[in-house]
Ligand code: IPE
Ligand code: IPE
């Protein structure tokens with residue numbers, strides 16, 4: 592058996608990675624299973640990918656788990672996803688602590704069921720002083736919502752400090768109004784299940800992210816698929832508009 596790759600085996604590792612975890616439903620349907628099975632196995636991919644990113648020394652991992660648009664799914668599927676999420680928030684605590692992970696969430700968290708909010712708060716507070724990778728779940732998250740909330744905060748600046756103060760705002764000031772001002776822009780944005788769209792994810796933060804679309808569905812996305820994405824990233828030339 593070959594040993595797992597070390598960070599030095601990659602040409603260049605991203606500091607921050609974000610993933611649109613897609614294809615759970617299709618994965619299940621292809622196997623004649625109910626959609627929720629795909630979500631269940633997808634939770635195992637979350638564990639595997641988180642552990643491997645932490646092991647490789649990636650600084651931040653942001654996972655798109657539930658979008659503002661996902662509230663439109665059938666009530667039964669939404670309820671099931673919330674149950675799975677609550678279970679994850681409780682069961683992952685030892686894993687989070689053992690790996691020194693700092694756990695956070697971004698999104699309209701107040702729309703989540705009260706029990707999910709409670710378990711989230713416990714996990715977040717417990718991991719706050721860890722020194723390892725920051726794991727963020729995007730929950731009830733929408734990029735446009737996030738920017739709308741930022742705009743509303745700018746309006747408050749206008750009322751409190753006047754229009755001149757608003758004119759002086761720079762890009763980094765706007766960042767202070769996003770859900771988590773400490774979040775780094777993702778260097779690498781991965782989407783699974785072959786779909787070539789951003790689906791309202793990190794519209795501000797991903798402006799210069801390198802995109803990697805994996806053809807496999809999220810429940811099948813494990814260490815090997817992650818390594819492939821990281822190798823593809825290492826082979827890219829990032830220009831940021833320069834030459
Ligand atoms: C991703 O899988 C999980 C969530 C969006 C919550 P999907 O549930 O979107 O699976 P597909 O895209 O229907 O296969
Ligand atoms: C994006 O997946 C949202 C998450 C992964 C949480 P969707 O399955 O909801 O996106 P669309 O509908 O294909 O754009």
Ligand code: MG
Nearest residue numbers: 613614615616
């Ligand atoms: Mg989908």
